[in-house]
Structure formats: C-alpha cells, structure tokens
Amino acid sequence: MMVTANPKAAKSASVSRETALVEVPLDKLDPAPFNARADAAAGVDELVPSVRELGLLQPMLCRPKPGGRYELVAGERRYCAAKAAGLSAAPAVVRELSDAEALIAGLAENLARRNLNPIERARGLDRLVAPIDAGGAGLTTKAAGKLFGRSQEWCSNHTRLLRLPEIWQQRLAAGEVTERMARSLVPFVDMPDVLAAIERDREQNPWAWRTSTDFERSAKRIAVGEIRPPQSSTPDPRPLTPAVKPPRAAPSTFARATPAPSPQSPAPAARDYRLTADQAAERDSDEAFVPIRSGSTLEADAESDHDLDTILWLVPRLREAWQLDEVAQAIAKHRAKLAAAK
Numbered sequence: 001m002m003v004t005a006n007p008k009a010a011k012s013a014s015v016s017r018e019t020a021l022v023e024v025p026l027d028k029l030d031p032a033p034f035n036a037r038a039d040a041a042a043g044v045d046e047l048v049p050s051v052r053e054l055g056l057l058q059p060m061l062c063r064p065k066p067g068g069r070y071e072l073v074a075g076e077r078r079y080c081a082a083k084a085a086g087l088s089a090a091p092a093v094v095r096e097l098s099d100a101e102a103l104i105a106g107l108a109e110n111l112a113r114r115n116l117n118p119i120e121r122a123r124g125l126d127r128l129v130a131p132i133d134a135g136g137a138g139l140t141t142k143a144a145g146k147l148f149g150r151s152q153e154w155c156s157n158h159t160r161l162l163r164l165p166e167i168w169q170q171r172l173a174a175g176e177v178t179e180r181m182a183r184s185l186v187p188f189v190d191m192p193d194v195l196a197a198i199e200r201d202r203e204q205n206p207w208a209w210r211t212s213t214d215f216e217r218s219a220k221r222i223a224v225g226e227i228r229p230p231q232s233s234t235p236d237p238r239p240l241t242p243a244v245k246p247p248r249a250a251p252s253t254f255a256r257a258t259p260a261p262s263p264q265s266p267a268p269a270a271r272d273y274r275l276t277a278d279q280a281a282e283r284d285s286d287e288a289f290v291p292i293r294s295g296s297t298l299e300a301d302a303e304s305d306h307d308l309d310t311i312l313w314l315v316p317r318l319r320e321a322w323q324l325d326e327v328a329q330a331i332a333k334h335r336a337k338l339a340a341a342k
Contacts (some may be wrong), residue, residue, distance in 0.1 A: 023090070033071075055090070119161065122157055
C-alpha cells in the first residue's frame, strides 16, 4: 500500500529552523530512537554495491545533539548500507528539530514507503497521535491522516488494529490475513469467547473463511451465536402452548340480514313461509311458470311463448321464498287464454 506524504501538511507539522547539507561522520551518528520498521536493516544488502560504487544518492536527515554528535531522524537503511559499504562519512541534511518534530519527520518518511505492513504502519501512526509526555508527537488523528493526504478515519482504522491480540497482529504482519479481515475482528477484542470460537471454526471450516467477505460474514455469525444469552435452567411456569380460543361460528345468511332486536322494542314476529295446499299442488304441476325479466309485468312476460320454458324452470325454485298470490293469478289467466285459443 503506497502512502504519499503531503508536503503542505509536513511543512505545517514540522518547523525548520536551520538547515545544512554536510558530510556527517558515521561514528558520530546515533540511530533514531524509533523506527516504524520492525527490522530496519532488512534488505540493506541490496543497497551495499551501489552505495560502495556511487555513495549515497539521497542524503539522510539528522539533527544536532550536544557534544558534536548527531541523531538520525530519517534514512536508517541508508545509514546501515553506508556502514556496510565501509564509508566513514555520508551526506546528511542537518536540521534543528524538537523531539516532536523529529518524530513526525522520521515517521512521515517511513510511513510513506510502500513495503510497510499494516501493523508497522499502525504503530507509526499510533506514535504520531500519542501524547508528547508519553513519547508521541501529540497529533490528532485528523492531523496525522492529513500528513499523508488521508482522512481521519483512515488513521483511526489503522490504530485500532493494535487492539487485536498479539497472535492476530502477527498473522496480519505476515500476510496470513488481510487488513479488512483483521478490522472485522476489532469489535470483538473484549470478547475472548468469541475470538476462541472463531479460532475453532476456522480450523473446522476453513472454506468459510477464505475471502474477506466470507471472513466478515463468518465472524458475525459466530459472534451472534456466542453473544446470545444462555437458556435458563429454571423451568418456565407459563404453558408451552398458549390457550387458543375456539373460533366463533359464522352467522347464517338470515342471521346477518336480520338486525338484532333492541331491548326496548319487542322482537318482530316470524314470517310463515310454508305453502298452502293450492300452492303445493301448483308447485308439483308440470305447467307452473314464473316471469324472469326485470322491470316487466307478470302478465306481459307470460304472453310470450319463448319465456315459458324459463318460467317453468324458475317457479319451483322461487315459490317457497315468495308470496306467490300474483304468480298464481297470472298462471290462471294464462291458462284461460291458452284454452280459448284452442
């Protein structure tokens, strides 16, 4: 991950007093008290041949100390390469810097390098935001992020990685897990049971932890199962199945249509729908008929022969529900007309 230092932010964070480019004797140069790299001398052997042949092409950054000595601020790999190449002195920019300014300048150069792992970068940023009395630079997370052209959230996300257990920090530094995977574990750093369950599940189901998305999903799944409160051993006095009221019977069509009587008024008398003897005999007759056209008179409908079959079909079905005095009179008139026509 490449982090480019912001020149404007670096200028505002550190103030230059006196600057000079001099050849500094290496035996009078003390190494930096803090370096973001865990192993600053790693890869120095690759630089030794070019340094022996051409010298240091980029000067180191130092600050003067009492007694004619110097303290290395930035460029520890160049310092190690120069000593390995047998040089007695090397070019360096000597600048008056306070402790906080020297820390900012050194970390700004180291954190801008591509090959730092996330834990090394997190330790450097944490040193930048630590209080001055605790050996830090005293920057805010916003100022530390601005130093590299990044946001406050970027700085905070890195420093949170240092809350992880040491085993997970080692895995992240070694590249066994990605930075996104490690960040998904930060919410559970105070839950050792969850982290232990995650370790077990990774051993039993490694396929569920392959990608960063799988890792986040599996970590949440494990956390939900571990955080869920345990079941109480005390039996619940409530019944297992709540009492269910029996469903109310649906009222009949007649009951829905008939309003309930009020307490002040008497209930209406029941209507007698039974047929008289003549109506029953008429019902059983094959010549019974009834009109069907809406809005027409019974006699007019009976005079048309094409309605006769329909009338004969409907009469038995409607007679029991209607008062059929009008029907009976129409039938008698129609039969008289048929007899006269014959």
